[in-house]
Amino acid sequence: MELHVIERSANAFQQGLTERQILAVARRAFGPGTEVCCATELGGGMYNTTYRIDLAGREEPVVLRVAPEPGRQFHSEQELMRAEYASVPWLAPIADLMQRVLAADFTQAVIGQDWMIQPSFPAPPRRNCSAPTRRRHTGAFFRQMGEITASVHAVTGPWFGPLTGPGHARWSEAVVTSLRLIAEDVESCGLDAADLRKAADAAQSGAQVLDEVTVPRLLTGDLWTVNTMLSAAPVPTICGVLDMDRTWWGDPEADWTMRMARAKQDARTAFFDSYGRPVETEASRWRRHVYEVRHLGALRLERHRLGNAAGVDDSYRSVAGELAALI
The missing domain is CATH 3.30.200.20 (Phosphorylase Kinase; domain 1)
Known part of the structure; x- marks a missing residue:
């Protein structure tokens, strides 16, 4: 061999x-x-x-x-x-x-x-697409990403939380449990997790707002550009998705894909042309601050695992900004 x-x-x-x-x-x-x-x-x-x-x-x-x-x-x-x-x-x-x-x-x-x-997937076809071709069709790519995400979010499940359990009857329970588990993991690495625990307490105090979400929907967990495969010309098209190992049941707004779709005001805004534009309320904006802390906590763990000390430090500043909107 x-x-x-x-x-x-x-x-x-x-x-x-x-x-x-x-x-x-x-x-x-x-x-x-x-x-x-x-x-x-x-x-x-x-x-x-x-x-x-x-x-x-x-x-x-x-x-x-x-x-x-x-x-x-x-x-x-x-x-x-x-x-x-x-x-x-x-x-x-x-x-x-x-x-x-x-x-x-x-x-x-x-x-x-x-x-x-x-x-085995074939060699990534995206390598066969020139940079100008990719840029010209970026909007189409993100519209297709919106379609894919919407079709996943349309699937409803039996509980909130991990697909394999333990399941929770209320969305607030799933969110608070997840935040506290991430905080425990951060502390197990010898890092400070006081900010994540504050966020978990804030989420617990705002359980009524979180529990306005009553239908558990399937979340991709980690779907974004790096987890897609593209077919070649004439228009590069998503032909495969990879690594769907962070799926869970919850509020679509808590999905990593939604977070990334909102991260910048660039071609990715085409995502919402096909996905649809969720109604903005004070409650939905508050919930997104909770979800962002969860994302940042998970990123802190990943950066620590990769030895990215600067990224770990930056996560504290980012969480502080989210906490200011929560507390």
Whole structure:
């Protein structure tokens, strides 16, 4: 087997597999006689470790995604791969854009970690589009992103919170629980989480405003430009979405996609041409401040994991601005 890995330090969050582990996974998925010709670790992702694997006798390569060891996962990010797997039937409205699952193993009996195998996407077609072409069709891209997001948000669920549970009867309970879990994770890293705990207390005090949201809707959790694949000319079109492992049930306004669609007044405003423009109220604006603190808390954790000290420091200033609007 040829094994091509990304060199990382021993204390890096993402850690690679050995040849023996990769072979064991392949044989678990495709049978005891399976042989691996080549395994190439892919960059780009910041959570799961991903490989493109060429198997003897199989024309197309497959993609192996391996979750972090259970002990390395934050409590607010527990079992994301299992959540993604559980979300597949709920994401039926965009099934044509998603990779199929060829095999998955959550027993942790083979390598002590969850893993999933999917077909390999072709080389990203976006690389075949010139920069002027991409700029000319940016509005169309964001309108399609709005359509995709609206179709996901139209799906309603049984409770608020994670797809795999625990579920909450009220939206406020899900939000406060999430904020407190993120605060605990931040503190477990030796960082100050007093600002996140203040936000959780403010959300608890404003439970009545949060609980104006009464219908749990499916949230993409992490869908934005980096998690899309584009088909080529004449008009670059989204032909695939990736890494839907942060889906949960809640208020569409709490979705990362909505946050990013509002982040700048540029071509992305076309998102709302297809998604629709939500009615602005004082209550909805207050709720968005709560949601932004949650996003910033999650970003603080990710930046710490990546060793981005400046980004961690910046998160405190950003949360302070949101708290001023909450308290």
